Amino acid sequence: MTVALFPADSSEPVAVALAIAGLTPKLVESIATPDGGEAGEWSVLVVELADEPMRRLRQIGDLFTATGVPVLVVAEPAQFPLVEQASGVTDFVANPPDAAELGVRIRRMLQRDGADELLVFNELELNPLTYQATLDGGPLDLTYMEYELLRFFVENRGRVWTREQLLSKVWGYDYYGGARTVDVHVRRLRAKVGEERATWITTVRSVGYRFG
Numbered sequence: 001m002t003v004a005l006f007p008a009d010s011s012e013p014v015a016v017a018l019a020i021a022g023l024t025p026k027l028v029e030s031i032a033t034p035d036g037g038e039a040g041e042w043s044v045l046v047v048e049l050a051d052e053p054m055r056r057l058r059q060i061g062d063l064f065t066a067t068g069v070p071v072l073v074v075a076e077p078a079q080f081p082l083v084e085q086a087s088g089v090t091d092f093v094a095n096p097p098d099a100a101e102l103g104v105r106i107r108r109m110l111q112r113d114g115a116d117e118l119l120v121f122n123e124l125e126l127n128p129l130t131y132q133a134t135l136d137g138g139p140l141d142l143t144y145m146e147y148e149l150l151r152f153f154v155e156n157r158g159r160v161w162t163r164e165q166l167l168s169k170v171w172g173y174d175y176y177g178g179a180r181t182v183d184v185h186v187r188r189l190r191a192k193v194g195e196e197r198a199t200w201i202t203t204v205r206s207v208g209y210r211f212g
Contacts, residue, residue, distance in 0.1 A: 003106060004028045004042040007050070013096035014048050014074055021103030031059045042067075044109045048074040048095065049083075057086040064088030068130050070109045074102075084145045090131060092144075119154045121200070121212065124193070126151050140192060145171070149185050153201065157212030160204045182209070 005018065005025035018025055025046060045063070049056050053075070060071050065088065073092040075083050083092050091105050119126040123136045131147055133140040142150065152170050161169070163179035171181070186209060190198035202210045 002026055002041055002043050003110075004045045006031050006045065006047050006056075010048045010074075011050065011095075014046075017097040017099040017102045018046070020099035021106070023103065023106060031056075031063050042069050044106055045069050045071045046074065046106070047071060049076070049079055053079045053082050057082060057089070061086060061088040064131075072102075072105060072109065085143050087141075087143065089144045119151060121154045121157065122197075124150075124154070124197075126154060135193060135197075142189075142192065146185055146188055146192070149182075150189055153209075153211035158210065160207055160210045162208040166208065 003018075003023050003025045004027075005014075006028040008027035008029050026042070028045070031045070031047070045060075047056055047060060057073075060073070063069060064071060070090040071088055073083055073086075073089050074095045074097055075092055076095050080092075083089055090109060093102055093105060119128065124140075125134045126147070127133070128151065131144075133142050133147060133150065149166070149170050152166070163182040166182045167179065186201055186203075190201055193200065200211060204210055
């Protein structure tokens, strides 16, 4: 199993956190040409966004499309909105990273294999291994957090969840956007699945949302 790190001259906090976590990454000079060659041998790619977030996120999207390699992004808190909208990002941590958290997240990604089963609801299919979603057999274009929210709904359908519970379960931290963030993502999901299927996500007045 190979953990790759880009850029090769990543900051000292990232390098130290990886070392403390017991990981010795393969240093990568470029991810701009995702031809499936060397990148196809990486088990996980760790990318520090640093001062080039837009360019590196575009490269991550291209790389993931070409190879499907899982990508963990190390981002400044101010960059979280960009990460949230990007494609190809499997997981992310705040910079400077906590070594224990970084190690746990990477090892969980390494443990994923082909045994992951598709999540299916009516015409919707979610692949937890590749983070791909299809609807009626066609690709469904979702951002990272849209996918995570939809996956949570499918895995926990039938139950009502408050906005605060969804923030905790899906976002995993006290998200700066508050409860409004959940409403925005639900609205986007309804739009993307289409008018006929928008009722999959039901608004429970004064409480939250229920799926299914």
